[in-house]
Amino acid sequence: MNNPEAARFQSIGEIFDRAVSVMLKNFLPLSLAYGIVILPLRVVVDWLNRAYQVRQASAVGAVITNPQLVAQFFRLSYDPNDRFSLGDAVRIALEMIVGALAAGVFAAVTIRVLRGERPDTFNAFPRALNLWFRLAVLHFATLFLLVLSFAGGVAIWIFLWNFWPSFREPDSAAALTLAMSLLLACIFAACYYCAFGAVAVDDRRIGSAARLAWKMTTVRALRSRSLAFGSALVACYVIGALFSLAVEGIADLLFHHVAAGVALRELFTLEVGVLIGVAGIVFYLDAKARYSAIQDAVQNRENSAAR
């Protein structure tokens, strides 16, 4: 399938099949394309968070050797003196900015792979640098939208709090926050990848990409499909996070070295990121083809009516 845009429509399962197959066949180039930028960043971030890494590694190791401690995992890895500070906010912003460059390089290499061309990581850099600003803006815009939607959810909770006594407990707030986060992640995942694809693959501007992504994922015929894809991505992420913790714990037990566990966890997380990224780009190409087909059908119907 040399031209990914000329392929037949794919179901969600086929998109993941394709992503797994593309990832396995181009394991090294895709890992290199994503890892060359993201891994140094992760090394720095993990070093800055080294106290937390040690606590987490010992908690994971304790849970693997004694599964009865699984319920105490968060207590074991949690530091009550640790508070969110301005430094943390700056670090997250830096991660998003550097992550945008990594995503640009990765998208350029992935689209070459999907077109059947030879992947070339270093030649992807100029294009990624060209897209960097737009992708960083897209990351921040997505974060802003998530925060905004979350604030809307909190407003709904306050409304319910006034009329339903059950909602006046702190546990209801915690449970609703968790449910809302999951739901928002499922809803926004498909839209984010469509906007990302429109910027990184088709070189669109931010506003145009966001509008197109919204239309591509919220057309009535495609709405449930977008939600299903978003849920599948969230599920992939959850499973990836669980397995990366297991990998870290096993490495920690085998090598008795926190750094070995963290390194293996980061490599595993990198591969999960590669899989999710490839699936996102394949989904974008498929969604674009579907949206074009819907647009063509509407245009034909309007032309017929006009005649």
Added chain:
Amino acid sequence: MDVPQGARLLSIGEIFDRAISVLFRNFLSLTFCFGAFLLPYSLLLSWVERSSSGKVFGAIGSAIAHPGRSTNLNLLNPAYRLDANAWWLMALGLVIFPLAGAMLVVSTAGIVNGDRPSLSSSIRRAFWRWPHAVGVLLLSVGGVAGGIFTVAATYFIWIVIWDVTTNQATFSDSAAMVYVVVVCLATFALAIAWIPWGACAFSAAALGEFGVFGALRNAWKACFRRSIAVRSLLFGFGMWAIVLVGILFSYVLAAIGIAIHQINAAAVVRLVALTEIAVFVNAAGAVFYLDAKAREQRTTT
């Protein structure tokens, strides 16, 4: 989906797609098929284990409200022992659920082949194959448990022999860690392999194509031929991943109910979610079996 009917072979993603599509298009009938067995069983379970259920729900509610008290959420309390009631309930489940699973397999096979099997015909057909389904389930679980035990015992004996021959302290801390890791990895690998093997054997027995041992033998051949083994393992991994995420999400939904003090609503949500997961698992297993059979026929011809 047999090859003679002209359908193409399915990839793993398409198998899951097909199972989800079968589930959504026949939501009520399939949910009723399984729910009719799960609901009375769950009610009985909830009633028999009412004291421990209350404790678990209370602990979840407390941990959500006060994360600092997550130590209370010790569901694997070492003091807890399975009593006679729990063993009877487990035995009852092992007898009842193969019948429900066989009904789902029969219904799914009919739907995939383009029929619309009635509930009564599915029940009748599943009922006659029930003992075979129970036998396959018990033997496949026993086989995997035996595999894990064999790995654990072999490795244990090897460590003891190694320690004795090298005059080291028997079972040092590091050796114990490695032992735990090896047994965990073996359990993980065998659990993944069990899914395609068990699904194929169970479906073959439920559809009446083989006896208990024939189903297990043919399922092994259909799943672990050299050309198809990786695919089967991928299917097993995918099924575990979907079930794990499904159960996590069902508990998150139930936790919301607990948090707003609607315990009954939480129990209903959890029950419905678990029913749908079970329906999906059986439907995906049946589709995987039909696809594996079609592949085997194609290879033979």
